[in-house]
Amino acid sequence: MANEAADGTPIGRRVVLGMLALAGIGVAVGSKATSAITEVAKNDPTGLTGLIPGGGRFRFYSVAGPVDEIPRSDYRLRVDGEVERPAEFTFEELAALPQTRLVKDVQCVTGWRVPDVEWGGVLLSDILEQVRPKASATALEFGSSDGIYTESLTLDQAQRPDILVATHMQGEPIINDHGGPVRLYVAPMYFYKSLKWLDRITLTTAVEPGYWEDLGYDVDAWVGRSNGRDDAPTV
Amino acid sequence: MAGTTLPRSESLRRFTPGERWLHLSFGVLMGALILTAAFLYVDPLSAMVGRRALLAEIHFWAGLLLPIPLLAAVFLSPPFRQDARRLNRFQQWDWVWMRRALRFDTSGPSGKFNAGQKVNSAFVLGATIVMFVTGLMLHFFAPLPDNVRTGATFVHDLFALAIVIMGVGHIWMAWNDPEARSGLRTGFVSPGWAAQKHPLWDELASTGRGSGEEVTREVSEHHQKDR
The missing domain is CATH 3.90.420.10 (Oxidoreductase, molybdopterin-binding domain)
Incomplete structure (x- = not known):
């Protein structure tokens, strides 16, 4: 019988290393991928791109508890x-x-x-x-x-x-x-x-x-000229 | 057989208390992370509860703590290290299990852990490292260039999606196998269950129930059938 803990191929290690490599590539190209998804989402009648994380949609940020609707x-x-x-x-x-x-x-x-x-x-x-x-x-x-x-x-x-x-x-x-x-x-x-x-x-x-x-964000929050970011201006 | 309580002498030890503690604490932290992530990220849920600062704080601390049970087990539990070695290594029968799983048949041959459990555990380790590192990048973003920060967000989001999918699969498999669950609760399983679900488990042979030869023959038959 094979020794389960010693014989065989270390697939687990390869899976882990593969994931780390993928994540590294993801961090490197993620910015480009995100803008590409945003571009596609602009002309996407199916709305499927909305299911992909990060592409051209609003995220709801509310800092307080639930806000009652004001008529x-x-x-x-x-x-x-x-x-x-x-x-x-x-x-x-x-x-x-x-x-x-x-x-x-x-x-x-x-x-x-x-x-x-x-x-x-x-x-x-x-x-x-x-x-x-x-x-x-x-x-x-x-x-x-x-x-x-x-x-x-x-x-x-x-x-x-x-x-x-x-x-x-x-x-x-x-x-x-x-x-x-x-x-x-x-x-x-x-x-x-x-x-x-x-x-x-x-x-x-x-x-x-x-x-x-x-919380540390800039008071004069010009897009592309504050918060250490260089996004294209929105003016 | 399932659900019966055997005297300890007849039942088989599957997990030590340390391993069960690892599974529980890791599971609780992962649950807290997924829950807070859902409230931070899924729009209708975000709109429902708000309170981003509090949720983000809980998410951050649960994430910081996540590797600790894992590291504790690595350093303090020789039985965990032995099981980690088992999980790391694919035996020839694991490939048979994988090919069958592609046809939604998870009854293929297996040692103490089947190939699906091996892939899942490797995934959990890889995902924990990736989420921990990208999470730190998102929390301490100041020194990072924008595109690295956006890249880290992208990876953190995609891996979160993968974790939810794998997590659903993990819970689904456990849901359908009560004795696997009681094995994690009590640490012990019946030799009958082990012989049925994990016939090639090395420690099963010591109980006289794991018919090594018979199973080896079965594996080579599987091989022929699958080729």
Whole structure:
């Protein structure tokens, strides 16, 4: 009889070494493979690429517990702090302001990117125009109805024409999981700046770092020029 | 035979307490990793529970601890090392088992461990190393270039998928074999079960139930049939 522990071929060792080699190759080419999958997913009517990890789709990141859906009729956006005319906007009031449509990529700081996402809503600068920041205001703090997530922008950044108080995504109202009914969309920055479940904008005299910045991410989160990353810009 | 309790003298030791402790602790950690991963990664589950920071913390610590039972067994348990050698080595009959398994027949000839268990254990070891290293890369990403970080994410994701598939297979096989499960719970199996499922197990011969010659003949017949 064969000695089970000594004779035979060491297949187990070969399987392990083979897996390590595959993983090494995977780490080396994974970045290219991920963008290739993203490209294919763009033109994939079957949706099968959605089953492959990492390719061109949103991942849901929620930092708080489950967030109850806010009915549109109950929604309020409070704008206060260093402003001449503090205001509260209902969903209808936001919808009555001039609407802006942006089609841009979404880039997450962890690497995933979703190409050509269509966003609709009110330019943040249009809202600022309504409330008139005081001379003392230099920054904005954003609050979320999840009670934890906060974000910030400088007043100069907030005047850009690619930052939206967004109510629509891909032509549809933003769903709760995506931060609806109203979220921020900061096109030129990593997606953590695009705060979900936006319910408060406070004008401040200094930048107040937000949730992710307290965890070590950059405050000025320009895509491709921050967080040690060199992704293609999303402007 | 299954489910009967034999006196220890008549039953066959399959796993030592140390090995059973390894299986349990490794299984609990792996379960925690898969569960937290599901809540971090599967969109509807993520949306349902949120709390990413907490889940990521549990996932990170379970991952850090995962190699410890394995290392403890390697360094502290000679019986585990002996079983690891058995798992490492493919005998001629293991190839017969593999060819039959391709036709969804898992009753091929086997020693203490069948070829499927050997491949699975090698996979678990390889996957543990790969997940541990890429997991560390994802957690301590600061010094790494972007494309390496994305590559590590890609590998961590793909291997996670493979682990779930292998894990489902592992549990399916155990589900269908109550005495294999009780073997892991108690450490002992009946010689009858062993003679049926693992006829070429070297220690079975000592009980007088493993008819080595007969089985050797059976193996060479399998070989001819399969060729």
